[in-house]
Amino acid sequence: MHGKQYQLSKSLFIRGLQCHKSLYLQKFQPELKEEVTPEKQRLFDSGSNVGLLAQQLFPGGVNVPYEGLSYTEQIERTQSLIQQGVDTIYEAAFSYQGVFVKCDILHLGSDGWAIYEVKSSAKVEEYQLNDVSLQHYVVSGTGLPVKKAFLVHINTKYIRHGDIEVDKLFAIIDATDITKEKRDFIKDELEKQLNMLDGDEPVIDIGAHCDNPFSCDFKSHCWSHIPSPSVFDYRGTGKPNSFQLYQKGIIRLEDVPSDMLGRRTKIQHEGMLYQKNHINVAALNKFLESFWYPLCFMDFETTFMVPVPMYDGMRPYQQVPFQFSVHVQQEPDGKLEHYEYLSDGVKNPQSEFIDRLLAVIPRDACIVTWNQGFEISRLREIATAFPDKRDIINHIINNIRDLMKPFQSMTVYNWQFNGSYSIKAVLPALVPELSYDDLEINNGGTASSAWVCLVQTNDAGEKETIRKQLLQYCHMDTLAMVRILEKMKEMAI
Template sequence: MKTVNLSLSKSSFIRGLQCHKSLYLYKHQPELRDEISALQQALFQSGTDVGIYAQKLFPGGVAIPFGKGTLSKQLSLTKSEIEKGTNTLYEAAFVHDNVFVKVDILHKGKMGWELYEVKSSTGEKDVYLDDVAIQYYVLKGAGLPVSKAFLVHINNKYVRKGKIDVKKLFEIIDCTKRVKNKQDSVKKELAKQKKMLEGDIPEIDIGKYCSAPYNCDFQGHCWQHIPENSIFDLRGHGVNKFDLYKQGIVHLKDVPADSLNRNQGIQANATLKKKNVIDKDKIKKFIESLWYPLYFLDFETFDCAIPPYDNLRPYQKVPFQYSLDYLEKKGGKIGHYEYLAPPNTDPREEIITRLIKEIPQDACVLAYNMSFEKGVLKQLAEWFPKYKGKIDRIISNIRDLAAPFRSKDYYHYKMNGSFSMKIVLPILVPELSYDDMDIGEGGMASEAYLKMCQSPDSTENEQIRKALLEYCGLDTLGMVRILEKLGKAC
């Protein structure tokens, strides 16, 4: 019989606050966890990077190294540094009541020790206070005289001008009073979690807490009883899916028709009858709203918590790549432009000057889900006002290829309510698919580019470059082929 470690940590306590069953599975059956995606791993790494950068707020401190199986060593090092008179510690380790925590920044101020919890987000959330509260509970219980507790998060109004001003990059919120007020509830919740872990698995059904405040990594296990074509496949607002679920309504066929909005009704009807919806008149009207020359535009962007360039805010999207296909006339030969910025260069002005040259001022520009491309262009106009007139002209000529799919004027029953190009393209054009590509969606593209910026391996970088060009190129070629299919449909 395997031994189960029932001690808690900051993260496992937060997991238990969200769902006791999730915590139980995490401790007793961790092999049932969903696999962590590359994008999730990148988000975790981003949080770690921001935490390290925030140490600049209190420079000269001592870091307590993290390592698997060295909890006692971390505790010993922390105790030793405090006894030596060290005023600032990074990742200081404490244990109390069988709960282990590491503090992002521990600083000795005028009134005593201050704990700082660093978040890579741009605002305050209730769950962050719980995060600080459990640390405060452990530190006080371990005998450390804590005078203040702070939450540190990114200030998204900060604009980089030259060297980063770390004090302006971060916003520091004193949450001492609110954290103190949570101490009784923390103690009670810990007792509940410990008692629960010693018993049988809690009988907790699925609910909104499966994805709030965080996506639970046991959804693959807990949701396996949900069939295909369920109420949870319905897209959009309107029907309360969990209310229906509690009433025993799970399959689409059992949903009252009057509880669905127009698009959900189309989705449910098409799915159940395995019948496609094609409104030829509306599709024809959409196609007639386009003109030639016709350009197909797709951007790839990245964003960083810590702005890498001047005149940039945290998490502001920076275009680093585009693909541009074009047709001079209907049925004409496809032309192609593309650009991928060299690593570690500010690509913004180069991108807009190229696009202005390549896209004729009177051309119709097609984007898939045009709000994204419009947003990128509007931001470029703000960064470079001298090009604003020409950029605005391009923006005014943009049309949205996603429109017929969003409105369900063209709906295939296999689309599962989605109008994402990653779903639409392989259904309409089976020979084109993202499945076997090294990069298969936008988040992967941005992570790949950032990896290329950090990697000294030229061979690896060339592989990434080829994969990025292939992916972005498929987006615009896919748009060309989708438009052809729409034309044939009407």
Template sequence: MNNRSGKLLTKSKFMAGLQCPRYLWFYVNEPQRLPPPDMVTQHTFDQGHEVGELAKQLFPAGIDMAGLGFREMLTKTSACLRERNPIFEAAIQSGQLYARIDILSPSADGTWDIVEVKSGTSVKDENIADVAFQRYVCTQYGLRVNRCRLMYLNREFIKHGEIDPAELFLDTNITEEVAELTGGMADMVEDMLLTMAGTPPDPIISRACNSPYTCPLKNECWQALPENPVTGLYRIGDKIDGLLRRGITAITEIPEDFELNDKQQIQQHCIRAGQPHVNIREIASFLEQLPYPHYYLDFETFATAVPRFDGTRPYQNIPFQFSLHITADEKSPLEHHHFLYQGNADPRPEFVSALHSAMGEGGRVIVYNQSFEQKIMEELVAEFPDYREWVTDVVARMADLIIPFRAFHYYHPAQQGSASLKYVLPALTGIGYDRLNISNGQIASLKYFQAAFGNDTPAEAKTALFEDLLEYCGQDTEGMVRIIEVLRGLVADSNSTNDMA
């Protein structure tokens, strides 16, 4: 084991190294090059901390190492190991290997259980790798590990009053899955230690840049890609690595012998031609299924790992805002209704009441990506059964505006392989989101949650944020109105051309 840097390989660095050697090198040697956690990442950390605190309640005799300094944590962990107490955030070091164990619990015959706590709702491959590293460090230190366990959130848990952690969590034995990685762990660790001590590896662009998480160096490494790169090809999946290995980086460079599906061929053709693809017959057929009046509807929601309100599950989307644009017919003026809950309690009662009052009868309720709004509506029924008949009617009248774009009946090169409203709207109408203070639903959700349920947002900042939210959500629904107008125009122009012919 030569050419070592002497720096510690922690479990977070180990996970970075599994994703990308270059990421590991900068994490260890030039951490200042990594951007600080964004709002979404920080929220994930905060949610994980809340989940971890609840899990500790299941080990009432546990001794907590959190908040101690590095040396003190190691010393106190060693003492607790001798006393056979459950340990929270146990600090284990063996040479250059270091791991903090969420919960190290005494087990049979002097052994220990490693208990990893996650804020997800299933066992993931990266969870197994994470625990496998912890087990390796523990065994190198001299601990005898009995079981490896993963505690994660029970997606079927429904809050009723004070939360019982025993019901909130599922506890799964992952010892066998961890053991499958044990044989290769020594080689993986050695490779990472050598990487840490060497020179920075060259960028490697692959699916790993986004899996299991988006690498913080992605934007830097991807700068060399050309316009319309193969990474933006519609649902390219695992084929992307094969193209990149062949040195093919632009969609226009993809050779004829590489199999593309129909939608990918349309995308490639549009880029080469610099023109959109328009299937007038299918667009006209879609529009014929939209009798007036039109109700253009969009929701904004937030979700938390630990449910806040009775009757809700982990990560259930809680609606706090809607925008509703209404057109009685093609020539009628646009009517706008909106709702934004500004309290700090459960927003759903006022939300569903306001939406019921604003929504008319007949016609079509036009949404973008129907499964989202439909699920929110159906979940409201569970808590507010008096609205069941009305919700059933609204869902039955829904029409999904994503359909012609997901089917590539219309595709513009500026969509970059996406059928998302955030790409379709500017490509089709020129109306973008860059000018808005809030430009996507995830940021809208997090900023609202912080303002509504945090304690450090000044009143003036709240007022400004709520105005930004109204503008953002309103653009989504008005944007759908403009998309329909453009599609109708395309059909009308085609009919005029045919009549002249």
């Protein structure tokens, strides 16, 4: 370990700002933490890639690595580089009053030393201002005159053309004044955190802070007294304030006064408690009347929202559609036709994707999607990139109907949905004979990761396996919609 002289790091301080108990547990009982999910890991990884890219804003700097060096050695290395006259240091290390910090970029400009804190987010968040303010406090405290402090984040207006232009990909925000304003706050909070760590585990109950600004990784520990189901399982708009109920000692559903529940929550409540289903036949019929033949069930798979655009013409965080599945039914009870596309990822898939899609959608078809906003957003992005296709894409968008709506509005509710209206929750409840469970890839996040593997691997066998798995998954998404619509029609009679 690194010794008691470095009691806090930047990330521990930010953790402590969210909740002192979280900081305490991280220090003394880290084994109680939940495992890092693949989604979170991907987020961390994309953050470190962005950090490396941002170093090119100040090329030629010297890195002070974490690996192989103790905290003390990193601090000594940083001091030695400053004394040698190095004007750009990546991952510069400092310690002051028991706090160890690493600055993403420390640069000596014409105004003097400046700290640049790099974030992969699209906008500045409050915790980031606290982060850079802590750095300013610590680095200045060591005696280095810091004239400026900046936050570097992703500029979402940037559009990639050729190699990444780092000066355009990043937006640099001057946070110097804020760091000065926050100085006393940082000093007081540091003192509080260090005192707290010298005492017993703080007594802090669960609350909204468990998810703000981050979902705390000690939730499975702190929330273990909450039964399932509980007042925290209500979902969607109109749900009661679960923490207010909790603070009144109302945790179990049985104890919730029914006059506290609105229409939607009541349906969910009775589903969780009595396994009761709900259907508004008149509203369902009205919804189904808005469909016509040919029916075209359509689903897209896209890349993750990554900060650095993968292809020319793309913005940061833009999701690239790389796959679709389409099931077409020309007439009631007609045979199902299936069409699909999966890009090899060699170049931006958008152009081939839209050409193949337009070729299989019957003219004037009723396009059925699940959560239409997602598909519509991708189509609008493609229409912007290919103005010659704008009219036909707009025509398709106008013909889209969202099969999710009756579930979202609770026109149809099955207790097994558990408050969710995701297709992954609706399908097993309404069409139990069809399941995602047997598929190797069974959610959008895994599909995105798998596609990246497919693009990157040189192993032909692995490529073929992933390809088959992706095709099976996307096929299931549209087939699920076909079967759910059939069930809805049965329910509407």
